[in-house]
Amino acid sequence: MHVTAIIAAGGRGTRFGAGRPKQLLLIGGRPILERSVTAFLDHPLVHEVVVAMPGELAGDPPAYLRRSLKPLLVVAGGPRRQDSVANAFHAASERADVVVIHDAARPFVSADLIARTITTAGACGAAVAAVPARDTVKRADRDRRSAYDERENDEASSGSLGAEMVVAETLRRETIFLAQTPQAFRPEVLRDALALGVGATDEATLVERTGHRVRIVEGETTNIKITTPKDLVIAEAIAGTAESRTASTFSRAGTGYDLHRLVPGRPLVVGGVTVPSEIGALGHSDADVVCHAITDAILGGACQGDIGQHFPDNDPRWKGASSLDLLTSATQMVADAGFEVGNVDVTVILEVPKLRDHISAMRSAIAAAIGIDRARVSIKAKTNEGLDAIGRGEAVAAHAIAMLRQHE
Ligand code: MG
DSSP: OOEEEEEEOOOOOTTTOOSSOGGGSEETTEEHHHHHHHHHHTOTTOOEEEEEEOHHHHTSOOGGGTOOSSOEEEEEOOSSHHHHHHHHHHHSOTTOSEEEEEETTOTTOOHHHHHHHHHHHHHHSEEEEEEEOOSOEEEEEEOTTHHHHHHHOTGGGGSTTGGGEEEEEEEOGGGOEEEEEEEEEOHHHHHHHHHTOOOOSSHHHHHHHTTOOOEEEEOOTTOOOOOSHHHHHHHHHHHHHHHHHHHHHOOEEEEEEEEEEEEETSOEEETTEEEOOSEEEOSSSOOOHHHHHHHHHHHHHTTOOOHHHHSOTTOGGGTTOOHHHHHHHHHHHHHHTTEEEEEEEEEEEOSSSOOGGGHHHHHHHHHHHHTSOGGGEEEEEEOOTTOHHHHTTSEEEEEEEEEEEEOO
């Protein structure tokens, strides 16, 4: 089943009063729009994402909308919500079996709710996420005696609705659902609904008007729509809860390994320190196994490839390069991807000479290259007990592990 997600981000946030569109405001350090788009880009059932934004933003979209592993399109929105959705639908792949639409202003939608909405629409043609009413529901009418009431009781009229509304009846709460997004539709159902050309606050309303049945999928109370500045307070609380859970569960680990031959006439550079030795490590750069193993561990923890990919040994830029510089570059690379190095731990395996007296200098050099305290850099030296190539003194090797933490 091919699924296209449409993110409706066409609003200019006029109700919000902020200096810029509300979908670009930060919650827990991340833009609302980036959170909403990522929920769909990362979803295994979704194949492409189309974002409808105000024209001026669509022409110069933020960096997180410029590259993605899945097809990601940005289109200009229209004057009304359904115009924006229609523009996005027009740009979407014709292969779509289901189109799922989501408000950019609902950044906390869960992967589970997205999946249930898509699956239900695939089976029934149309599905809307909605939460059952928890409060008793009153239908209200305008009070014909309001002019008299306002004169008599000024305080009662100070609420936002004024004193003009009175209860006409109490509805059966079990029949009341409050619609959210995602809302998902088979493409022919959505096409017919948009073709009506009438205004509505959501797509399900249009589909209902075509006579197509819309299935309700139980929504989530945390799937709030950020509409007014007061909602930001609740949003920060939801983000804080979710992220403290993420931070403790999803620290990232990476491992690295390196080995270089030992030959006469080369310097022996280990952990950024030149160790006095008759023989040294053979390689294109300074052949520092400790720096190379740590570099791979850091890149690995961030899923950013490996040292050979970023610093190829046939590239003249890295000939004779200090491997401390490669380590600094790799640290910068993962920082750009949102990661910070927590600590590194290394085991060097070398038969001779003994490294014991150089460990402290190595730790300082590595810590400076990564930009962390030396208390977070551990280096241990071992021999191979005379066994194998390393034991015969023909090679030096290192194993490293790095812990990374994702920036907020
Ligand atoms: Mg190497």
